Amino acid sequence: MKLALFDLDNTLLTGDSDFQWAQFLIEQKVLDREVYEARNIEFYEQYKAGTLDIHEFLDFQLKPLARHPREQLDAWRSEFMQxxxxxxIAPGARDLIEKHKLERNLxxxxTATNSFVTAPIARVLGIDHLIATEPEQKNGQFTGKVSGVPCxxxxxxxxxxxxxxxxxLTWLSFLESWFYSDSLNDLPLLKKVTHPVAVDPDAxxxxxxxxxxxPVISLR
Structure with missing residues (x-):
């Protein structure tokens, strides 16, 4: 058995879904532009620089999920997807995924982005398995907190x-493993696999x- 791992933001996508979700909510006037936009940009720059405090960011990113009923969030997410x-979606993303699926790789x-945002993206890309940061839920509604270890x-x-x-399964279950990522933040996992691949990488x-x-490749 072989393992193929894919980062999502700026790898299979040509942008960042976490950042875009907050911007979308701002555009929908769900979040106040004056309060949230500068903070969203600031967090994104910290992420790219490798200085992001993930718990501070998740407090910012997950709290809006707790302020609205799940039905409304689902409706916004459908529009966000379209x-x-x-x-x-990066032009070469589907071909890369299909190559590994044809080889029957797992x-x-x-992704660090929360599963509420990323689950439908994984489905659209045809990947059945998603490991993402998990928002805490109680009675089907989000609490605004993170559940478990951030991804x-x-x-x-x-x-x-x-x-x-x-x-x-364990690492020893796999003869070979790939991880595709754009980000310096993914160096720990890139160093664990047998085939680390930099995709449209940061400097x-x-x-x-x-x-x-x-290997350094582009999916754009």
Missing amino acids: KKIIPL CIII FREGKITRLEQWLDEHN TLEGHARRNGW
């Missing part, structure tokens, strides 16, 4: 190994990839 996400999207940096390894354990990851002989 307007913001479908146009962001395909998983693993970010070293947390991606933790969450992946938890997922593998739940499916009676830090590209430099690391080239120094270590990792």
Whole structure:
């Protein structure tokens, strides 16, 4: 058996779904532009620089989910998918995914973005398995808090190994493993797989990839 892991934002997508979700809510006047837009941009710049405090960001990103009933959130998400996400699917993303599926590799999207935002994206891309940051829920409604370990940096390894354990698998279950990512934040997991691949990478990851002989590809 072989394992293919895919980062989502700026890898299979040509933008960041977390950032776009907040911008979408601002455009819908769900969130106040004056209060939220500058903060959203600030967090995104911190993420790209590798300085993001994930717990501070999740407090910002998940609280709006707790302020609205699930039915309304689902309606907004459907519109968000059509307007913001479908146009962001990288031109080469589906071919790359299909290549691994044809080889019968276990395909998983693993992303720091929360599962409410990313679950329908995984479905559209045809990937059955998603490991994402999980928003806490009670009685079917979001609490505004995170459940468990955020799927970010070293947390991606933790969450992946938890997922593998739940499916009676370990790293030793796989003859080979791939991880495709654009971000310096994913260096911990990239170093764990047998085939790390930098996809349209940021400058830090590209430099690391080239120094270590990792493939650098573009899906755009």
